[in-house]
Amino acid sequence: MRFEDRVVLITGGARGQGRSHAERFAAEGARVAVCDIASESLETVAYPLASRAELESAAELALQADVRSAEEMERVVAAVLERFGKLDVLVCNAGICTFGPLAGMSSELWQTTIDVNLNGVFNAVRAAAPEMISQGYGRIVATASMAGRAGWENIGHYAASKWGVIGLIKSLALEVAPHGVTANVVAPSSVNTRMMHNDAAYKLFRPDLENPTREDALPAFTSVNLIPEPYAEPGDISDAVLFLASDEARFITGAVLSPSMGLSASNV
Amino acid sequence: MQRPRFTGKVALVTGAARGQGRSHAVRLAAEGADVIVCDLGADIDTVPYALGTEDELRETASLVAEQGRRAVVCRCDVRSTADLSAAVERGLDELGRIDVVVANAGIAGVSTLAEMSDDVWQNMIDVNLTGVFKTLRAVVPHMVSRRYGRIVATSSIVGRQGSANIGHYVAAKWGVIGLVKSLAVEVAEFGVTVNAVLPTSVDSDMIQNDAFHRLFLPDADEIRMRDVEDAYTALNPIPVPWLSPGDVSDAVLFLASDEARFITGDALPVALGWNARMAA
Numbered sequence: 001m002r003f004e005d006r007v008v009l010i011t012g013g014a015r016g017q018g019r020s021h022a023e024r025f026a027a028e029g030a031r032v033a034v035c036d037i038a039s040e041s042l043e044t045v046a047y048p049l050a051s052r053a054e055l056e057s058a059a060e061l062a063l064q065a066d067v068r069s070a071e072e073m074e075r076v077v078a079a080v081l082e083r084f085g086k087l088d089v090l091v092c093n094a095g096i097c098t099f100g101p102l103a104g105m106s107s108e109l110w111q112t113t114i115d116v117n118l119n120g121v122f123n124a125v126r127a128a129a130p131e132m133i134s135q136g137y138g139r140i141v142a143t144a145s146m147a148g149r150a151g152w153e154n155i156g157h158y159a160a161s162k163w164g165v166i167g168l169i170k171s172l173a174l175e176v177a178p179h180g181v182t183a184n185v186v187a188p189s190s191v192n193t194r195m196m197h198n199d200a201a202y203k204l205f206r207p208d209l210e211n212p213t214r215e216d217a218l219p220a221f222t223s224v225n226l227i228p229e230p231y232a233e234p235g236d237i238s239d240a241v242l243f244l245a246s247d248e249a250r251f252i253t254g255a256v257l258s259p260s261m262g263l264s265a266s267n268v
Numbered sequence: 269m270q271r272p273r274f275t276g277k278v279a280l281v282t283g284a285a286r287g288q289g290r291s292h293a294v295r296l297a298a299e300g301a302d303v304i305v306c307d308l309g310a311d312i313d314t315v316p317y318a319l320g321t322e323d324e325l326r327e328t329a330s331l332v333a334e335q336g337r338r339a340v341v342c343r344c345d346v347r348s349t350a351d352l353s354a355a356v357e358r359g360l361d362e363l364g365r366i367d368v369v370v371a372n373a374g375i376a377g378v379s380t381l382a383e384m385s386d387d388v389w390q391n392m393i394d395v396n397l398t399g400v401f402k403t404l405r406a407v408v409p410h411m412v413s414r415r416y417g418r419i420v421a422t423s424s425i426v427g428r429q430g431s432a433n434i435g436h437y438v439a440a441k442w443g444v445i446g447l448v449k450s451l452a453v454e455v456a457e458f459g460v461t462v463n464a465v466l467p468t469s470v471d472s473d474m475i476q477n478d479a480f481h482r483l484f485l486p487d488a489d490e491i492r493m494r495d496v497e498d499a500y501t502a503l504n505p506i507p508v509p510w511l512s513p514g515d516v517s518d519a520v521l522f523l524a525s526d527e528a529r530f531i532t533g534d535a536l537p538v539a540l541g542w543n544a545r546m547a548a
Contacts, residue, residue, distance in 0.1 A: 149548075173544040177505035226456035232530045239527035248518035251511055254544025255537045265452035265462075265533020268548040 002246045004029035007084040009076070011067050011124050012094030014038055014050030014058045016193035017143065020234035021091050021241050022059045028242065033061035033080045035073075036094070044112045045096050047198035067094045067120030073127040086135055089245045090128045092121040092142040092165075099200045102156040110157045117161035121168060125183075129176060138181035139245040142169050143237070144256065146189045146263040154204055162187075166256060173254030182253035184244045189260040190221050190231035226262025273525040275300035278363045280355070282306045282346055282403055283373030285320025287472035288422065290328045291513035292370045292520050297335035299521065301368065304359035305329055306344040308373070312395070314388045315375045317477035338363060346373045346399030352406035366410055368524045371403040371421040374440075378479045381435040389436045396440035401447055404462070408455060417460035418524040421448050422516075425468045425539040428546050433483055445535050452533030461532035463523045468539040469500055469510040505541030 008025045012018040013034025026032045038055040041048055055062050061083050065072040080087050095117045098109055121142050132138025147155060148162030166185055173183040190196050197214065205220035206212035221230035240259045243249055258264035279296045283289035284305035293303045309322035322343060329339035340362050342355040359366055374396045379388055400421050411417025426434065427441030445464050452462040469475050481491045484499040500509035519538045522528055537543035 170544040173541055174505050177541045177544075178507055182506075226453055227461075227530060227532060228457050229530070236530045240531065243522050243527065248522065251506060251508075251515050251540050252519065252536070252538050253506060253541040255539075256548065257531070257536060258534045259528070259530045260534075261530045262452060262456045262532045264531075264535075265449045265456070267533075 001029035002242065002248075003089070006030045006088040007033070007080065007086050008089040008091065008245070009033045009035070009080050009087055009128065010059070010091040010093055011035055011120065014055035014062070016195065017191055017234045017237050018091070018093040019054070019058050020238045021093060024235070024238040024242055025089070026059065030089070031084050032059040033063065033076075033083070034059040035063040035065040035067075035076045037066045038064050042096060042112065044098050044109050046098060046200035047194045067123055068115045070123045070126070073123040077127040077131065081131065087128055087131050088137060089139045089141070090124060090132075091241055091245070092124045092140070094120050095143060097155065097158050097195050097201070099154050099204050101154055105157060113157040114161050114164075117158065118164040118168070121165050125168070125172060129172070129181065132181045133176060133179040136180040138176070140169070140172065140181065140183040141241050141244045142183070142185050144185045144187045146187050146258060146260045146267070148187055149256070149264075149267050170254045177253055182244075182249065184249070184253060185256040186237060186240045186244065187256050187258040187260060187264070188232060188237050189225060189263045191237055192231045192233050196221070196231055224263070225260075226265060229261060232259055232261060272299035273521065273527070274368070277301045277367040278304070278359065278365050279368035279370065279524070280304040280306065280359055280366050280407065281370045281372055282344065282399070283320070284328050285309060285324040286328070287320070287474065288467070288470055288513045288516050289370070289372040290324075290331070291517045292372060293328055293339075294331045294335065295514070295517040295521055296368065296524070297332040297337040297339070300337070302338040302340075302363045303332050304340045304342060304355060304363065304366070305332065306342045306355050306373070308345050309343050312375060312391055314377060314385075314391045316377055316479035317473050319375070346403055347394045349402055349406070352402050356406045356410065360410065365414065366407055367416060368418045369403065369407050369420070370520055370524070371400045371419070373399055373403075374422060374474075376434065376437055376474045376480070378433050378483050379436070380433055384436060392436035393440050393443075396437065397443040397447070400444050404447070404451060408451070408460070411460045412455060412458040415459040417455070418528075419451070419460065419462040420520050420523045421462070421464050423448070423464040423466050423535065425466045425537055425542045427464070427466055428535070428537075428543065428548060448535070449533045456532055461523075461528065463528070463531060463533070464535040465516060465519045465523065466535055466537040466539060466543070467511055467516045468504065468542055470516060471510045471512050475510065503542070505544060508540065511538060511540070
């Protein structure tokens, strides 16, 4: 058990990858807190977000909070410290994906993505890092994407937010390295969550069809990856997150690890 | 995570006489693998420090045996296609399969490019780049036919940047990343993953020798270990002078495990944060 007595906070922890991380950390001995917007819907997002019930069953401390709000993230970190007395691991996982070409993209579509995926990571990091620095120990893992390493049509706002996450985490890594804190990134490709399983995502991968179904989309999902699978499971991303958060990775910081079924092979 | 992660597996490690290679072999054995341990077991005349010996290679095999696992010892020059074929053949004969390959064998040296001799350049490329190619080529057909394999090659954090006085080493290590990524593309559909680890300096004979100490302290009359440590520490965002071999083993074993089944063509820096200033 690599995380006995460790305290872990996961943003976007009610469902999907975040929930998998929460369950895996708990299984390896950690005290786990999650936060999630848990508001069922965000205006620009084409798929339902997590419910309150999902949030409340995700971890021993479950907090409703919006990563776009600096105040709410301060409140979440304060609640974790009050409950557990410290914060060892922060997983910045909360994210959304919407679809559309940049030419003609509404300001709202752009801004919501940047606010959640990039500013949300900043808000969580800024709330948590001072405590980690003062305790002389911390592990920060943020979820970017292989779209944070390449251009990708119809998700330019998402790609920009994820490139931004990598720049943010690399810079943070340099700033906190003297204080026993590491900061790293996981960059998945497709993962089997509701972010992939919705009509807008199917349409992104099958623009040739009017109303593509899941079955229509699966071969197209697979065609992107070198390892011939349509997507990773959330647990595959947890494997990478837990490795980076463990003491086995104590001298790895500012790194990007890509459980991306081979997309990193055709990239830097 | 289930541990041990390598029960019933067979690994082949090059450069296993000491340093990182020995650590990888022993750690794989500690998690259940039988190990084919390969090393040249001799010096190379352009390398400014003593390389691993045959006795040290046998000592590695004993350490594997102490973990309750089998070791097959192969004197093996990674520059020789015949040596590698023989090592793979013996490994398959005695242990039945090869699941994991760690292409770790490597040398270092010090020279500016302008003053570098043909021999110094060529031996470096032959061992550190072509040696990895020949190691992987020797084992890939077996892995593809079994639809399973985990390959980890040791590059370096200077495989992602330029660095004075070790240009031949830098060129070879950039090459290893290109090789690993290309092989990853070729074998992804066959259940074989191929990744690189990119360590920074590791506490081993490769850096603990007069040529490297002089590189860091060119003006010193006598080399004091404390000054060497300080000079190395100054390079690193995480303020320690160097890694220990086991720190690199942690990353190698992760990439060789089924926890990394969907990671291929990746280059994982174990580099005390150097890489935070780099694109990848």
